[in-house]
Amino acid sequence: MQKILLDLLGISERRSILWRSPCKVCQGFLLWRTLLGVDAVTRYFDGLVQYGEGYDHRIHFSGSVETGDISITIGAVTMEDNGTYACSVRLRDDPPREQNPKSVLQLLLVAPSKPECKILGTAQYGETINLTCVSHEGSPTPTYTWKSFNVQNEPRVLPHTQGQQITLKNISADTSGFYICTSTNVVGTEFCNMTVSVVPPSMNIALYAGIIGGVVAAIVVIGIIAYCCCCRESKEEDYEMTLLAGFDNISTPEQHSREQEDRNEPSVRRMPPRQESTGEDVENA
Structure with missing residues (x-):
């Protein structure tokens, strides 16, 4: 197994990654896959290239497979591309035998993100x-x-x-x-x-004092509003009573005529009753 450290300068810079495999092939079948993956990364068979799910347009053979260079390049790499990749080769003229895939450990190097x-x-x-x-x-x-x-x-x-x-x-x-x-x-x-910043527990008193102060202020405001409403209602009642009193002082035409007649009648001056002289008064005179 080859262990290859692949330097990636920050996860946002999607650099391509290149494997150099010792596998050599002229004609036949080759397969790249991950050891933990079910599907293949890519397959090659007599000029036909197939790509695994998620690798289309991201992977290609770097050199000429016909000349024995089966290195691959993966672009737009992510942390999910970490893992061990295995390369299997079967030549046309190979006798039946158990495959012995060559594997490459890919370790993606990514700088830490801001913690x-x-x-x-x-x-x-x-x-x-x-x-x-x-x-x-x-x-x-x-x-x-x-x-x-x-x-x-x-x-x-x-x-x-x-x-x-x-x-x-x-x-x-x-x-x-x-x-x-x-x-x-x-x-x-x-x-x-x-x-x-470490504070004493008594600092919570300020919070409670603020809450109490807010409640008291709300009660005062409500009291002022209620007082203003009561004063307004009292003024309206006084105005209505004054208006009714004014209506009572207005006389009807009949009352006005009688008042006019009373003013036109001559006033009769009442004289004090005359006292009659008695005989005793005459004798005294």
């Missing part, structure tokens, strides 16, 4: 949190290392510096700072960083 960093847990005093770092692409599988700096941007020692996840226990204000994860393989390196 995704997360904080799992609540960053409060006394809690335990996990910092995770994952590159979703990369071949071979990337390794992960961690570094940390305090809030003054000074490096500090971590209890664990390897792996996709590190655990920080019984965290405090000293845990706050910057954490950098580096994802590395033989092709390249990528990193991500995150900021951890």
Whole structure:
């Protein structure tokens, strides 16, 4: 088995891959397939070429099969193309025998993608949190290392510096700072960083105070609206009563005529009753 490392500079740059097989053939039948695959990658028989599912327009023979070069080139490679490929050859004049396919191990080299960093847990005093770092692409599988700096941007020692996840226990204000994860393989390196800010549990009081303040403000607003509505209804009732009183002061034509007649009648002055003199008054006079 030949082990061939195939360099791919980033998964987005779909480079072609070339196998150089030691197999030689003049005329006959040859087959390329993956050891884990059911279908063939490609077949060749006396000038007729067939392609397996998913390989059409992606694979072709690099040289001249008639002259013995049965190397193939696969384009637009993906991580799914990783694996071991076997080449089987049967010449026209070969006697019946058990086939002994030549195999080639294809190892696609892909630089790590930018890792995704997360904080799992609540960053409060006394809690335990996990910092995770994952590159979703990369071949071979990337390794992960961690570094940390305090809030003054000074490096500090971590209890664990390897792996996709590190655990920080019984965290405090000293845990706050910057954490950098580096994802590395033989092709390249990528990193991500995150900021951890540890707060005391009492910080939740501010949240509750904000909620209570919002509720109180809503109650005050509702009270003001209700008061304005009541004042408006009171003013409307006063206006209606004033309007009704005005209607009561308006006299009908008959009432107006009688009032006019009463004003035209001469006023009769009443004299005090005259007292008659008695005989005693005359005698006294």
